[in-house]
Amino acid sequence: MRREGQTTIAPGTVIVRDLAFRYPPWRPGLAPVQALDGISFHAEPGHTIGIYGTGGSGKSTLCLALNGIVPQATGGTIRGEVMIGAWSTRTHPIAELASRVALVLQDPDASLIGRSVEDEVAFGPENLGVPPVEIEQRIETALDRVGVAAYRSRRSSQLSGGEKQRVAIAAALAMQPAVLVLDEPTAALDPQGSAAVAGVLRTLVTEKRTTIILVTQDPDLLAALTEELLILDAGRVVRRGTPREVFAHGAELRRLGLTPPPLANVAEQLNAMLETNFTFLDHPTAVQSLTDALRKSPLALGDPTS
Amino acid sequence: MTPEHRELIIQVRSVSYRYGGDVDRQAISEVDLEIRRGELIALLGHNGSGKSTFARHLNGLLKPYAGQVLIHGLDTRELPVHRLARHVGYAFQNPDDQLFAATVAEDIGFGPRNLGHDAAEIERRVGMSIERLGLSDIAGHHPFLLSRSTRRLVALAGVLALAPEVLVLDEPTVDLDAWAADRVLTVLRQQVADGGAVLLISHDMGLVAATADRVVILRGGHVVANGPTRAVMTDLSFLTGNSLALPPVTELAQALAPHGMRPDVLDPQEFCDAYAALWHARHPRRVMSGP
Numbered sequence: 274m275r276r277e278g279q280t281t282i283a284p285g286t287v288i289v290r291d292l293a294f295r296y297p298p299w300r301p302g303l304a305p306v307q308a309l310d311g312i313s314f315h316a317e318p319g320h321t322i323g324i325y326g327t328g329g330s331g332k333s334t335l336c337l338a339l340n341g342i343v344p345q346a347t348g349g350t351i352r353g354e355v356m357i358g359a360w361s362t363r364t365h366p367i368a369e370l371a372s373r374v375a376l377v378l379q380d381p382d383a384s385l386i387g388r389s390v391e392d393e394v395a396f397g398p399e400n401l402g403v404p405p406v407e408i409e410q411r412i413e414t415a416l417d418r419v420g421v422a423a424y425r426s427r428r429s430s431q432l433s434g435g436e437k438q439r440v441a442i443a444a445a446l447a448m449q450p451a452v453l454v455l456d457e458p459t460a461a462l463d464p465q466g467s468a469a470v471a472g473v474l475r476t477l478v479t480e481k482r483t484t485i486i487l488v489t490q491d492p493d494l495l496a497a498l499t500e501e502l503l504i505l506d507a508g509r510v511v512r513r514g515t516p517r518e519v520f521a522h523g524a525e526l527r528r529l530g531l532t533p534p535p536l537a538n539v540a541e542q543l544n545a546m547l548e549t550n551f552t553f554l555d556h557p558t559a560v561q562s563l564t565d566a567l568r569k570s571p572l573a574l575g576d577p578t579s
Numbered sequence: 580m581t582p583e584h585r586e587l588i589i590q591v592r593s594v595s596y597r598y599g600g601d602v603d604r605q606a607i608s609e610v611d612l613e614i615r616r617g618e619l620i621a622l623l624g625h626n627g628s629g630k631s632t633f634a635r636h637l638n639g640l641l642k643p644y645a646g647q648v649l650i651h652g653l654d655t656r657e658l659p660v661h662r663l664a665r666h667v668g669y670a671f672q673n674p675d676d677q678l679f680a681a682t683v684a685e686d687i688g689f690g691p692r693n694l695g696h697d698a699a700e701i702e703r704r705v706g707m708s709i710e711r712l713g714l715s716d717i718a719g720h721h722p723f724l725l726s727r728s729t730r731r732l733v734a735l736a737g738v739l740a741l742a743p744e745v746l747v748l749d750e751p752t753v754d755l756d757a758w759a760a761d762r763v764l765t766v767l768r769q770q771v772a773d774g775g776a777v778l779l780i781s782h783d784m785g786l787v788a789a790t791a792d793r794v795v796i797l798r799g800g801h802v803v804a805n806g807p808t809r810a811v812m813t814d815l816s817f818l819t820g821n822s823l824a825l826p827p828v829t830e831l832a833q834a835l836a837p838h839g840m841r842p843d844v845l846d847p848q849e850f851c852d853a854y855a856a857l858w859h860a861r862h863p864r865r866v867m868s869g870p
Contacts, residue, residue, distance in 0.1 A: 327756035327757075328725075328729055329726040329728070379727065433626040435626035436626065462782075463625045463626045465625065465822060490755065527757060530757045530759075531756065535827045536828075539851060542848075543854060546851060546855050547858055559831055560835065567857060
C-alpha cells in the first residue's frame with residue numbers, strides 16, 4: 274500500500290464508476306459513436322476481472338479507458354470515472370499512467386517495432402528512466418517468465434506470431450505494472466503458448482498481486498483465470514458474476530453472439546436431455562460430476578447389489 | 580464416389596522450403612499432400628511448425644526450394660499469380676494484411692477487378708460475397724472503422740469473391756465472436772458442398788474435430804500425420820507425443836471410458852448422445868438425478 278494524498282489506496286486498485294464514453298464522429302456531420310454506457314466495476318490488487326463481449330461491444334475502448342488513451346488521446350465525450358489507485362485516467366498524464374497500467378494488445382505488431390527482443394523489452398523501462406542495471410534485470414526476468422529468453426538477441430520481426438505476443442507481454446511486464454490490461458492476448462498463440470500465458474498471469478497474481486483485466490474471446494481462459502466476469506453488449510454490462518454463474522446462462526450468451534466454454538455447452542445439452550443439473554466448466558469437475566451421476570443410480574437406493 | 584476418386588485439384592510433391600537459403604532454418608521438408616474436390620482438410624501444428632509456409636506454397640506466394648506444387652497438373656513455378664488466384668484463395672490470419680480500400684464493397688471487389696472481370700460480373704461476385712458473410716449493412720463503411728471480427732469477415736469476403744476452387748484459411752475463427760464464427764463455418768461447408776475444397780489451418784482442436792474430413796499434422800516442417808479425422812483426433816498417445824491435445828469432448832469421453840463411455844467421440848452432439856445412452860442404461864426407470 275502506498276500513500277497518495279490523504280487516502281491510502283493501493284496503486285493496483287481499479288475503480289470504474291458509471292463510465293460512459295462517446296467517440297467523436299468520424300466524419301463531420303455524423304453522430305458521435307456511443308462506445309461505453311454506464312460501466313462500473315472494482316478490482317483490488319491480485320484480482321482478475323474478465324471482459325467478454327462480441328466485436329464492437331466496447332471491450333477495446335474499455336481497455337483504452339484504463340490507461341488514459343480514452344479520452345486523453347482520442348477526444349470524445351466521457352462521463353463517470355476510471356481510477357487507477359488514486360489517479361484518474363481522465364486527467365492524470367498518460368506517460369505516468371503507463372508506469373502503473375500496462376496494456377497488451379491483440380496484435381503484437383501494434384506494440385513491437387521490429388528491433389531486437391531485448392531492445393523491445395527495454396523500451397518501456399528506459400522511457401520511465403529506470404537505471405540500466407535494473408533494466409537488465411527486468412529484461413531477464415520478463416523474458417524468462419514468458420519463456421522466450423532464448424530469443425533475446427533475435428529481431429522481433431523474425432519471430433512467429435505466438436513468439437511476438439510473448440515478447441509483447443514481456444515488454445509489458447518489464448514496466449512492473451500494478452495493473453495489467455490484456456486485449457485478446459492469446460489470439461495468435463497455439464494451445465501451448467496460451468497455456469504459457471495463462472501460467473504467467475497466474476504467477477503474476479499470486480506472486481506480485483498484479484491486478485489483471487483480461488479481455489478475450491476464449492471462454493476457457495476466462496473460466497480458468499477470472500474471479501469476476503462482465504458480459505459487455507453494445508457498451509453496457511448486461512451480466513456479471515463468477516464464470517460459473519455467468520456461463521450457466523448459455524442461451525442468453527448465444528443470443529448475444531457469445532459462446533460458453535465447450536464443456537459448459539455439454540452440461541447444458543445434457544441437462545436438457547436428461548433433466549440433470551450439471552454446472553461444470555472444466556475437465557476435472559466435468560469428469561467428477563459425470564462419473565458421480567453414473568454411479569449414483571437411483572436403483573442403488575433400494576437395491577444393495579447394484 | 581469414394582474420396583480417392585474425386586478430382587484432384589492440388590498435388591504437393593516432396594516440397595521443401597527454407598527462408599533466405601538458411602540451412603538451419605528449413606521451414607518445411609519433403610511435404611506431400613493431395614487436395615481433392617469436396618474435401619475439408621485441417622492442417623495442425625504448433626507456431627513455427629511450418630503451417631503458414633506450407634499454405635503460402637499453394638497460391639504461389641512461395642515457390643518450393645525443392646519438389647513441386649501442381650495445380651491441375653501445372654507447376655506453380657510456371658503459373659502467373661493471377662492464374663493461381665482463380666484456383667487458390669488465401670485468407671490471412673491478420674485481416675489488416677489484406678484490407679486497404681475505402682469501403683467494404685470496394686475492398687471485396689478488388690480481387691475480381693484484378694482478374695479482369697467485367698463490371699456486371701464484379702458486382703455479382705461482390706453481392707454474393709457480401710450476402711454470404713452477412714455484410715450488407717456495412718458495405719459502404721470504411722474497413723478500418725469496423726471491429727476486428729467484422730474486418731476478418733470482410734477479408735474473407737474478398738477471397739470468396741475470387742471464387743477460388745480451394746479456400747485456404749489461416750485460423751479463421753480466432754478472436755471471432757460466435758455470430759462471425761458461425762458465418763465462417765457456413766462458408767466453409769458451402770465451399771465443400773459446391774465441389775470446392777478447404778484447407779483449414781487451426782489450433783482449435785474442437786473446431787477441427789467437428790468440421791474436417793481429414794487431418795494433416797506438421798511438426799518441425801515434416802508431415803507426421805495425414806489421415807481421417809476420427810482416427811487422428813482420438814489417438815491420445817499420438818497427439819500428446821506431438822504436444823497436441825485431444826478435442827475437449829474427446830478428452831472427457833476418454834476419461835469416462837472406464838465407465839463404459841465410447842472413447843472416440845468428436846463433437847459435443849456425439850458426446851451427449853453417447854453419455855445419454857449410458858445414463859439411461861444405468862437409470863432404467865428414468866428417475867430424476869443430479870450430478
